[in-house]
Amino acid sequence: MFKYNEKYDCSNLPKPAFYSCPWIQHGLVFFRYKMTMCCYCGHVGGGHTLVKDDYNGQPINWEHLFKQKRTFNRLYKKGLINDNCVDCPFLEKRMAEDWEKEGEYISNLYISHWVDCNCKCTYCFEAQHPEEFQFKHKPYSVLPILKEMLQKNILRRGGSIHFGGGEPTLLPEFEDIVRLLLDYKFYDLRVHTSGIKYSPILERGIREGRLRVIVSVDAGCAETYKKIKQVPQYDKVRENARRYAAAQVSRMHALTPDMYMVGNICVGTKFIVIPGVNDTLEEVENWIKADVESGIHTTIIDLEENWFKAHEQDLPQSIFDFIHEIKKLSDKYGTHFEMYERVNNMLKENPERVPWFVPDKA
Numbered sequence: 001m002f003k004y005n006e007k008y009d010c011s012n013l014p015k016p017a018f019y020s021c022p023w024i025q026h027g028l029v030f031f032r033y034k035m036t037m038c039c040y041c042g043h044v045g046g047g048h049t050l051v052k053d054d055y056n057g058q059p060i061n062w063e064h065l066f067k068q069k070r071t072f073n074r075l076y077k078k079g080l081i082n083d084n085c086v087d088c089p090f091l092e093k094r095m096a097e098d099w100e101k102e103g104e105y106i107s108n109l110y111i112s113h114w115v116d117c118n119c120k121c122t123y124c125f126e127a128q129h130p131e132e133f134q135f136k137h138k139p140y141s142v143l144p145i146l147k148e149m150l151q152k153n154i155l156r157r158g159g160s161i162h163f164g165g166g167e168p169t170l171l172p173e174f175e176d177i178v179r180l181l182l183d184y185k186f187y188d189l190r191v192h193t194s195g196i197k198y199s200p201i202l203e204r205g206i207r208e209g210r211l212r213v214i215v216s217v218d219a220g221c222a223e224t225y226k227k228i229k230q231v232p233q234y235d236k237v238r239e240n241a242r243r244y245a246a247a248q249v250s251r252m253h254a255l256t257p258d259m260y261m262v263g264n265i266c267v268g269t270k271f272i273v274i275p276g277v278n279d280t281l282e283e284v285e286n287w288i289k290a291d292v293e294s295g296i297h298t299t300i301i302d303l304e305e306n307w308f309k310a311h312e313q314d315l316p317q318s319i320f321d322f323i324h325e326i327k328k329l330s331d332k333y334g335t336h337f338e339m340y341e342r343v344n345n346m347l348k349e350n351p352e353r354v355p356w357f358v359p360d361k362a
């Protein structure tokens with residue numbers, strides 16, 4: 001549903017301009033049962049802006065899809081905003097001619113249409129909503145769609161291609177999809193994995209500096225890992241993360257004539273802070289230390305979604321302070337620090353509580 005929102009009305013500007021985002025322009029997401037424009041959902045509107053409901057891998061009418069995107073542009077020029085996009089931090093005001101000269105193609109892709117996993121995180125959406133996942137389904141095939149997009153020059157380099165899920169390495173066509181993208185010299189590929197199953201194609205992507213692997217760890221020891229993940233795989237995950245890290249080549253990889261990837265930050269681990277479960281400095285320091293000893297130099301954090309939703313209206317100062325302490329530990333060990341959407345938004349929306357925080361310019 002599109003509704004007028006004064007905040008986004010650019011009709012009074014001397015030169016035509018409008019709000020949009022890289023996902024409205026060039027994004028496509030494969031979820032179970034639907035296609036959307038984006039995978040973001042941490043803001044008021046809720047994101048996951050719909051392209052097609054009841055989607056199960058049917059052929060895509062590309063003309064229709066790009067017509068949908070043109071409709072967004074036409075309505076956004078008048079300040080008519082899709083409910084799902086309201087207050088999204090990715091909405092950006094630019095001159096109409098700048099948006100329009102980009103042309104019509106897809107470069108931002110998120111592939112997340114299956115739920116099978118070899119882990120059982122207590123915070124997983126699947127664990128929280130077992131009724132939705134009681135019937136396992138066979139994921140539809142994305143590989144032929146990607147091949148068609150490449151053949152028609154609809155899928156182009158320059159954006160980001162991420163995997164969600166479910167555990168990507170369990171997807172039957174996962175290795176073929178990543179191989180295809182690497183063969184076509186795509187970059188900014190990002191794969192989130194439990195790290196329980198080792199994937200040789202990920203190793204190739206890391207070595208080429210075109211792919212980043214994020215291993216979900218959430219713990220600094222086997223005991224906490226087991227409590228959260230409910231599988232006794234801490235040692236295996238650490239070993240696989242170390243193997244991925246060993247594939248990193250410590251140099252600048254030339255991705256395009258003017259774009260580079262720093263080779264030794266291709267592998268990172270992620271720690272979802274779950275207050276009351278893993279939010280001690282000892283746990284965090286052990287996690288970062290284990291990373292650094294394995295050759296991993298990227299520290300990624302997020303905040304557990306259910307805790308966040310329950311406390312969103314009255315966030316304690318202690319959570320802001322804890323995030324600051326993690327940042328300080330990351331600095332102490334010299335790691336590249338990244339905050340995922342929930343933490344980032346939380347800090348951006350409460351600047352008075354985090355004077356140390358410098359928001360991204362993007």
Ligand code: SF4
Nearest residue numbers: 021038047085088090
């Ligand atoms: S919710 Fe945000 S990222 Fe998604 S399409 Fe809307 S503006 Fe773009």
Ligand code: SF4
Nearest residue numbers: 117119120121124166
């Ligand atoms: S690794 Fe991801 S998909 Fe698997 S159980 Fe954990 S949160 Fe769920």
